[in-house]
Amino acid sequence: MTPPSSAPLDLSGCDREPIRTPGSIQPHGFLLTLSQEGKVLQASANLAHWIGVEAQAACGRPLAEVIGAAAEGLSQDLPGDKLGNRPLYLCTAAINERHFDVLGHVWDGLVLLEFEAALRAEPLDYRHLYPLLGDFLLKVNEKQSVESLAELAAHHVRMVSGFGRVMVYQFDRDGHGHVMAESKEDGYHSYMGQRFPASDIPSQARDLYALSRIRLIQDANYVPAPLVPPQNPVTGQRNDLSFAALRSVSPVHLQYMRNMGTLASMSVSLMVKGKLWGLISCHNETPCPLPFEKRTACEQLGQVLALCIESREDASELQFRLEVRRMMVAMLGNLTKGADVIDNMSGIFPELLRFARAGGVAIVAGDRVLTYGDTPDAAAIEDLVAWLELQGHGSEIYHTDALSQDYPGAAALRRNASGLLAMPISRLHKHYLLWFRPEVVHTIEWAGNPHEKEASGTASGSASDMASIPAPLTPRTSFATWREVIHGVSLPWHVAEIELTGEFRSALLGIALERAEQMAELAEELGRANKELEAFSYSVSHDLRAPLRHIVGFSDLLLESAGSEDTTMRQRFLTNIKESARLAGKLVDDLLSFSQMGRAALRPVEVDMSKLVASCIDKLAIEIGQRNVEWDIAPLPRITADPTFVHLAVQNLLSNAIKFSGQRDPAQIRIWSEQDAQETVFHIADNGAGFNMDYVHKLFGVFQRLHRMEDFQGTGIGLANVRRIVERHGGRAWADSVQGQGATFSFSIPRKLAL
Template sequence: MTTITTTKQSIDLSVCDREPISIPGSIQPHGLFVSVRADLQEVIQVSENVSEFVGKGAQECLGKDLAFLLGTGNAALVVETLRDTRIEARPVYLGMLTLESGKTVDALAHSIGDVINLEFELTSGQVHKDFRQLYPLIGTFLSKLHDFDEVGDICQVAANEVRKVTGFGRVLVYRFDEDGHGHVLAEALDEGYHSYLNQRFPASDVPKQARELYIANRIRLIGDANYVPSPLVPQTNPLTGKPADLTYSSLRSVSPIHVQYMKNMGTLASMSMSIVIKGQLWGLISCHNAEPKNVSYEFRTACEQLAQILALRIESKEEREEYNYRLELRRILVSMLRGVSQAENFFEGVKSVSPELLRFAGASGAALIFEGRMERFGDAPEVDEIEHLVEWLSRNVSDENVYFTNALAAQYPQAKAFAAKASGILAVPISRIHRHYFIWFRPEVVKTIDWAGNPHLKQASATAPTQLSPRASFAMWTETVRGTSLQWRTSEVEIASEFRTALLGIVLKRAEQMAELAEELGRANKELEAFSYSVSHDLRAPLRHIVGFSDLLLEFEGSQLSDRGKRFVSNITDAARFAGKLVDDLLSFSQMGRAALRISAIDMNEIVQTAIERLATDVGGRDIKWDIQRLPTIDGDPAFFQSAIYNLLANAVKYTRSREHAVITVRSEEGESEHIFHVSDNGVGFNMEYVHKLFGVFQRLHRMEDFEGTGIGLANVRRIVERHGGRVWAVGVPDQGATFSFAIPKQILVEGDEHAKAYSPR
């Protein structure tokens, strides 16, 4: 026994697949082949061994009628039966004939195009003494099948019964797996025969055209592997000008490669019955005998019926199992969709049903990639591994299709790094535009396969590349296969596709709701901005009057006021001035949302320098170190950015007031698609627990008594940045300082353009 370790690979069958096994041009010599016109008036083709059956040469028989070939009585019987019987591609039994030579034959007929092919197989001339037991045997076989429910047990019953009927020394029942390899599920054998139970025969042993023949003609007998083929005369059919199609012929000569294959296996006689389920070749019942062995037509017919009954039983069992499995999948699907659809947040909805998500696909891990966010469930690959996988999927897989494989590394080599977690994936795209996916992962399943001989040795020879040499050894050969997971079932893929459709519906509904909400918020914001603008504008004059008259009162009547009265008037003036500043800031904030962007190139160095100059009065004689690094030129509205930078720097100046030596730094960095700016200081900082309040209107993290301000400056900064398609954030440490950052896209989307075209003036 040999053991090796491999990864999943396919075997090239192209040479073997081209062998013309349906038109060999010859037959096995234990019978006579005769081809006649459809009107039964003329013999157009015969096998060369015709003289052994009727004592007349092949050329002598061509162009004659059946009476010349078979004798008047036999010809009349054949013609009468043919005219009373509907002849199709599958052979029909015409009866038993005794030829003038004294040979007794079973007569069969089938039609191919405009010709009728007659076959006369040698027979003993007597019905086998146990033939009367064949039909009760079928009834017994049926009852035994119902005593078992596992496919292996059902196949074992079939192997036992076929061996009993035929007398073959070894009977195997094997099914073809997803890769085309034959897996022996059951076996019945005489003493001295080698066992192949639970071993596999490589797909190359049964090439493509042989599988097609097994579906068309569901039983095949080779009585003696040492036979000498009898060629057809002439080689081409005179009516078609092509070699005779022997697809449905019982006597069809088989490939020399297969004959040698049998001999290498120690088999001189074989018979195979097809197990066909829903038009597909599910498997074979394969009979072997160490000595030549012929099987009469009636016994072959009984075995063919046993194979058909076995196919029906297996189909019934698999359909029942598949129905129950689909039912369970749909139950889980409904439960998942209920949880996802009822949650307010899509991500939270998916997280709430994560156990069902994994059970649904029989997966060990999963990942949701949606709107720039990733959520992993169970034993999934690392975030960067999934990100790279999503990039590969988006380039190589249609967004319209569910993608699945149980050997990911064979198509995506980087997957070898995480094969233990994800040798198989089932990827469901949930957007036709964005890289949004739900992906299930199945771990590697290391398989040890016992082969009936080395599956990789059947190959074309170097001297004759068009001739395929059969395997010479069938000794058990063990292979360890890595890099694969359990196969995805058809039902899992189909219902995953339904899950995709349902998710698209949920996402679309959420998008519609969000769009509707955004529209309502937009209208409300416009109304609020208009109201704020109106109120702010109207309040400015009364507040100025209060300040003005308070100043006049102090100027002209101050000598008559007591100290307390002066203090009261001063407080009124300060309060009115603060209210005026608040109104001005509100007016500015509302204008930020109403004014159209005027995009142009902005030298951020000039913007920062202008803001520092404006702050000169507030700085006074303080010791402030300005650390201004070289800044880039960006696209944006200059007036808006002048306001944003001024607010950020004014903030830094204000909150470093308690520092003897203040340090304010302005720097930038370049991202892949955006410019990022940071304004840092060594001031009082803030507690990150309250960072979410920083950029809100009227939000303050420090007492008014300690630091003056209206609480609108940072809200203005956020509005300006977001109107340019950017983002803002801040990091602070109490009593150690703070850093305020914002990022601006390198390409600004022009507002009001329904196609959202990128604008870049440079």
């Protein structure tokens, strides 16, 4: 094999290199592409080396003419509908006294057959791998942490593959790889705990790792074998070899391996939740062939490890979220106890600190700045909030663990505010809740300087000449430990903390909205109470003053007639005094009852309205006396309500019906109901005096009368009581009438009370 060229490699287009369409394969086997009918369309240029047939001569011929009798063992597996897009082991074939493991897959409009040289004549035998795989599966459940799982996997992959060093590393959010587990032979350099910079694996290579889960390079000094012809006859483009086991790799990567002292490597992708979480990276200092069955075993170990990582991370994530949510619920419970949300929040500062695992917390409400823990001073916090407003973060959560990268004034805040989580708590005002995390100075060990940019070759001439002529870059040559001290960075914010902070903000805005609604309801209630208070004042000055004036007047007349012998006159005076006192007492009782309606708590139960109406009619027997009253009562449903309050409301409405139909013979009173999914409506109609609908809006007001007291006595509080009782239940009350022909009073009770 001819060693690779020592000419410098140009890395300027490394990230755009066509790694999926390299146009060649690794030479430890050969490749044939077939049509769906089984005719050879392309062959790798090393075909003559392996089976004595020139690549150009093989093209256009049936497979059997190219590989001879070995084609018979493949005939049943070659139809494209039996193959997938990942290489499948088909058989171990003998061609010209050489043996090959044959892999097949369909991709890019072709059937691709790969023939890997094998040292045995027998088919693949997985039995010797079962003990190693079984031991791994038995021990997986004993390992609780992701690090211990990775260490177990690294050991078993090294035992299966025979590579000298196996590492498991995870990609961080910046793409750097952190080595969390390692298994190696004595004499191999250790990379445990170190980081490989993201630039070592360009983005297109990461995409290919996610697509094709395993990749083997047997010898970094190989000379690629190009495809003949170079274009895919179906597409007219270079062949897409993304899933081919023999796919040639980037010359840049081969030089990288040689610089690292590695001549054979294998990578197994760790896919967690559909994303490239990390790699199992295997290295060997000398070339290392690895048959398909061992590669498959390593790939399956990687899949099991990825599933275990996902399970452990999900469990850890769930536990963390439950704990944070538990704290959030407790905090929200405390925030509903007082009227001022801002003051309430300052009362739970310790809980807010634990919620975000922060070093300090601050509340900014207009000109007020309230702090707890280790925070910047008030002026610095106000400047920070002004910057947040200017950057448009007034309506969204802002978070960073490196504030100095965004905020110009962060250098002075580095000690206690390198990390910031900012939550606006008002859509209208400059109100913020801020959490601060302190700087965590730490040292990162890199496998070589991640910032190095080396130029190959030597240059002559002046310094200005050297600066003006760009030299081609080569892969980095140093993998010696390089330490970097990181400043101005805090512990990162957990994704659950950020998401639950969003929920916390929504809940706070909900509390504020509820308070606003409560204040609006209170204002409405106060307005109504003021009107009722005015009516109370009018009643005291008018309604209550009238019977008291009668009492005083008739008492004076009684005193003046003290010497008179006219007992009839004296009796009339005493009767008027008694009636006036009774009316005044009734007025006071009704006022007290109306006042209690707004204070007493509802105690809803199931109420049989038919029985309740019958009870009310019984109590009205004395008021009815000998009058002729015809009752028409339809079957009434059961409802959920406070029976005492509803009894009082119905009693008032029935008493009104009897009173205002007093001049009718017979008096006719009808009671019926209607019901839908939302409410039950009751109607009480009479054939009495009725009222003018122009004044219906006054009907349910306190001390509002639509008739003269001399015609129909009453205090004017009964219907106000009815309205208040019904509204306490969440219902409504109304009336309809034709003056002189009667009236219908209605009220509704919701099917489900909102208490």
